[in-house]
Amino acid sequence: MTDKAIYVRSMFDRIAPRYDLMNAVMTFGQHQNMRRAAARLAQPPRHGRALDLATGTGDFAAALRDVEPTCRVVGLDFALEMMRLGQQKYRCGVSFTAGDMLQLPFPNYQFDCIVNGFVLRNVTDVRAAFAEMCRVLKPGGRAVSLEITTPRTPIWKNVFGIYFDHVMPRIGGWLSGQPEAYRYLPQSVRDFLAPEAIADLMRAVGFRGVYFRRWALGSMAVYVGVKPDKMTGGF
Numbered sequence: 270m271t272d273k274a275i276y277v278r279s280m281f282d283r284i285a286p287r288y289d290l291m292n293a294v295m296t297f298g299q300h301q302n303m304r305r306a307a308a309r310l311a312q313p314p315r316h317g318r319a320l321d322l323a324t325g326t327g328d329f330a331a332a333l334r335d336v337e338p339t340c341r342v343v344g345l346d347f348a349l350e351m352m353r354l355g356q357q358k359y360r361c362g363v364s365f366t367a368g369d370m371l372q373l374p375f376p377n378y379q380f381d382c383i384v385n386g387f388v389l390r391n392v393t394d395v396r397a398a399f400a401e402m403c404r405v406l407k408p409g410g411r412a413v414s415l416e417i418t419t420p421r422t423p424i425w426k427n428v429f430g431i432y433f434d435h436v437m438p439r440i441g442g443w444l445s446g447q448p449e450a451y452r453y454l455p456q457s458v459r460d461f462l463a464p465e466a467i468a469d470l471m472r473a474v475g476f477r478g479v480y481f482r483r484w485a486l487g488s489m490a491v492y493v494g495v496k497p498d499k500m501t502g503g504f
């Protein structure tokens with residue numbers, strides 16, 4: 270595991286007790302609506318099998334279950350403390366498993382759809398993350414990623430910048446007792462790839478029909494791709 274992965278895992282284990290509260294505060298209560306809207310784009314089929322990568326405390330996995338209650342959902346993460354809290358919240362309908370999303374512990378062609386929320390900027394190799402998703406998806410299966418991004422509209426970009434770079438780290442540091450984690454968050458968004466580059470990486474590993482949409486005044490982006498029936502050069 271790389272230094273960044275070790276840092277990220279231990280940070281999430283430390284902030285786990287306040288993670289859900291901080292999400293609600295930071296998004297003005299909108300975070301669950303966004304996960305549910307993204308889960309609908311994944312189109313979980315009846316009695317299908319779905320995977321939530323970097324599940325954390327399980328909210329995106331639960332959103333998939335809300336969208337399609339007959340679907341069996343697996344949540345995977347490497348921060349055990351986050352998943353322990355998720356297991357307490359969602360006692361049935363979601364099974365949690367420990368693992369690294371860059372080396373998924375599943376054979377090829379296992380899942381009808383895969384979602385992941387707020388993790389791409391935390392991984393060391395975004396292309397490898399998409400390649401693993403593509404590998405374990407069934408042909409025709411969908412991958413949906415939700416991630417924070419920097420708005421483009423100049424006025425909103427400034428307002429967002431003030432809130433996200435100055436106000437939110439103070440509130441987050443104060444509420445969580447982990448100020449470093451909430452300085453890392455805006456930095457990781459600033460350092461991350463543009464949405465167009467992320468969509469290109471999805472295409473590069475074989476996804477088809479790739480598109481992204483900006484939500485929440487451009488501060489979130491949702492990415493969608495479909496695994497083709499026939500892949501050239503692999504799974």
Ligand SMILES: C[S@@+](CC[C@H](N)C(=O)[O-])C[C@H]1O[C@@H](n2cnc3c(N)ncnc32)[C@H](O)[C@@H]1O
Nearest residue numbers: 281323324325346347348351369370386387388
């Ligand atoms: C910001 S949280 C998002 C949690 C959840 N997806 C949500 O919607 O609230 C990021 C999560 O990604 C996990 N994570 C980061 N890199 C990972 C990796 N390589 N493999 C598995 N989990 C990872 C962290 O442990 C953390 O729980």
